[in-house]
Amino acid sequence: MIKNKNKYDHLFKNVSPASMSGIHIFGADDDYFKPQKYNDVTNLENRIWEDLFINVIPLIDQYVCREYLLGMRTLPIPKDRFPEFDAISPLIENSTNWQLVPVSGFLTEDLFFDLNANRKFPVTDIIRKSPRFEEKYSSESIHNEEGYTPEPDIFHDIQGHIPFLMNKPYADFMHEVGILGDNILKDERRLGAELVSHNLRRLQNFAWWTYEFGLIYNNLDTNHFRRKENDMEYEIYGSGIISSFDETLNVINCAKGLSEKSKILPYDIEEIVMTSFNYSEIQDRYYVVKSMEELYKSFKNNQELFWFEG
Numbered sequence: 182m183i184k185n186k187n188k189y190d191h192l193f194k195n196v197s198p199a200s201m202s203g204i205h206i207f208g209a210d211d212d213y214f215k216p217q218k219y220n221d222v223t224n225l226e227n228r229i230w231e232d233l234f235i236n237v238i239p240l241i242d243q244y245v246c247r248e249y250l251l252g253m254r255t256l257p258i259p260k261d262r263f264p265e266f267d268a269i270s271p272l273i274e275n276s277t278n279w280q281l282v283p284v285s286g287f288l289t290e291d292l293f294f295d296l297n298a299n300r301k302f303p304v305t306d307i308i309r310k311s312p313r314f315e316e317k318y319s320s321e322s323i324h325n326e327e328g329y330t331p332e333p334d335i336f337h338d339i340q341g342h343i344p345f346l347m348n349k350p351y352a353d354f355m356h357e358v359g360i361l362g363d364n365i366l367k368d369e370r371r372l373g374a375e376l377v378s379h380n381l382r383r384l385q386n387f388a389w390w391t392y393e394f395g396l397i398y399n400n401l402d403t404n405h406f407r408r409k410e411n412d413m414e415y416e417i418y419g420s421g422i423i424s425s426f427d428e429t430l431n432v433i434n435c436a437k438g439l440s441e442k443s444k445i446l447p448y449d450i451e452e453i454v455m456t457s458f459n460y461s462e463i464q465d466r467y468y469v470v471k472s473m474e475e476l477y478k479s480f481k482n483n484q485e486l487f488w489f490e491g
């Protein structure tokens with residue numbers, strides 16, 4: 182687990198306090214595996230899914246990148262009810278050898294990267310704003326809103342991430358990130374706990390500004406998959422944007438010059454790994470890669486950034 186205070190913290194930029202207090206975090210020793218009970222999903226939960234989906238899908242269709250759109254076209258992700266993990270997982274396994282693993286909630290970094298290193302993607306079957314969600318956090322005071330959840334829910338996990346795992350280069354990239362996280366945590370280079378924790382935070386920053394909140398330059402070729410042409414300079418590939426209507430709208434408004442709330446910056450891996458983020462706000466910046474290939478290549482060629490030795 183990443184500790185709160187680390188002697189290398191001062192090296193990070195953009196540090197703002199982000200509280201995770203109150204969130205249940207499951208580790209490898211906990212009973213984290215939790216099969217989906219699809220028949221127990223209530224009408225209300227299905228309706229929450231439908232509302233979220235219908236709200237965001239016109240924007241997604243117009244502005245999300247090619248990899249996502251193609252994955253979405255091929256997976257049984259329904260618009261009006263919860264997706265069924267057992268219907269999706271074999272299709273992904275057949276395409277890229279990844280599997281869905283149903284889990285109880287937020288996982289420790291160790292467990293998360295360990296699963297990814299084995300081409301397993303953890304997914305939860307609880308949805309924001311539902312009675313089940315409220316019950317889980319009945320003893321805590323936390324945000325639980327349409328545009329934001331304190332922990333990943335089924336909408337973020339499935340609608341935000343899973344279509345990408347149908348794409349081989351993307352799936353391999355996610356696997357490599359998992360392996361690196363695993364290797365950092367095993368302290369392969371015997372750097373000691375403080376540096377392990379610092380390097381892991383670098384990798385989390387990288388993940389945050391790329392596959393969670395990244396943009397890519399508009400690839401005009403993608404337009405023939407869309408119902409409506411993309412009229413901004415970028416496409417969205419960050420899963421954290423895709424699963425939030427508010428965040429998606431913010432990206433569009435900033436990209437079109439209608440808002441100055443967030444900066445849109447060129448991708449720079451050295452800057453990204455040293456830039457912290459806040460879980461609980463609309464992001465103050467988005468980094469743009471030229472192409473997904475640029476992202477994969479830069480990750481491959483800059484592994485030493487994640488092995489800082491002090």
Ligand SMILES: [Fe+2]
Nearest residue numbers: 333393420421
């Ligand atoms: Fe995520």
